[in-house]
Amino acid sequence: MKPIRLAVLAAAALSLGACQQKAAAPAPVAAVAPPPPVLPTGSGCGPAIARTQAVVDSDVATGNLNQPVGARFSGDLAKASAACAAGREGEALALLSAAKSRYGYP
Numbered sequence: 001m002k003p004i005r006l007a008v009l010a011a012a013a014l015s016l017g018a019c020q021q022k023a024a025a026p027a028p029v030a031a032v033a034p035p036p037p038v039l040p041t042g043s044g045c046g047p048a049i050a051r052t053q054a055v056v057d058s059d060v061a062t063g064n065l066n067q068p069v070g071a072r073f074s075g076d077l078a079k080a081s082a083a084c085a086a087g088r089e090g091e092a093l094a095l096l097s098a099a100k101s102r103y104g105y106p
Contacts, residue, residue, distance in 0.1 A: 034062055045084035045092035052100060053077050065103075073103050 037058035040050040053074065060070035076099035084092035100106070 034058070045080070045089045045096065049077055049081050049084060049092065049096055052096060052105065053081075055105070069103065073099060076102070 037054040039054050040047045056065065056070055056073050056077070059065035060067055065073070076095065080092045080095035080099065083089075083095055
């Protein structure tokens with residue numbers, strides 16, 4: 001190639017590069033996490049069941065647990081709560097443990 005053509009091509013390439021605008025990357029959008037559930041304190045079957053129910057409600061609200069499974073889990077927790085209210089703490093805690101295990105909660 002002749003030196004003049006080479007110089008013209010190089011100048012054209014440089015001028016094209018100067019005209020192209022680089023698109024700015026969109027600013028990242030921060031995801032807002034929902035507040036953690038308020039967990040009841042205390043010992044015994046009542047607070048333990050209430051803590052688990054609060055976590056289930058939060059998981060359903062955030063989409064981490066689908067509604068039908070959340071409803072079944074809550075139904076199992078209601079049975080545990082009824083046993084607790086009747087003074088059958090051992091049975092209530094066993095029902096709670098079984099429900100948590102069934103749905104994969106620690």
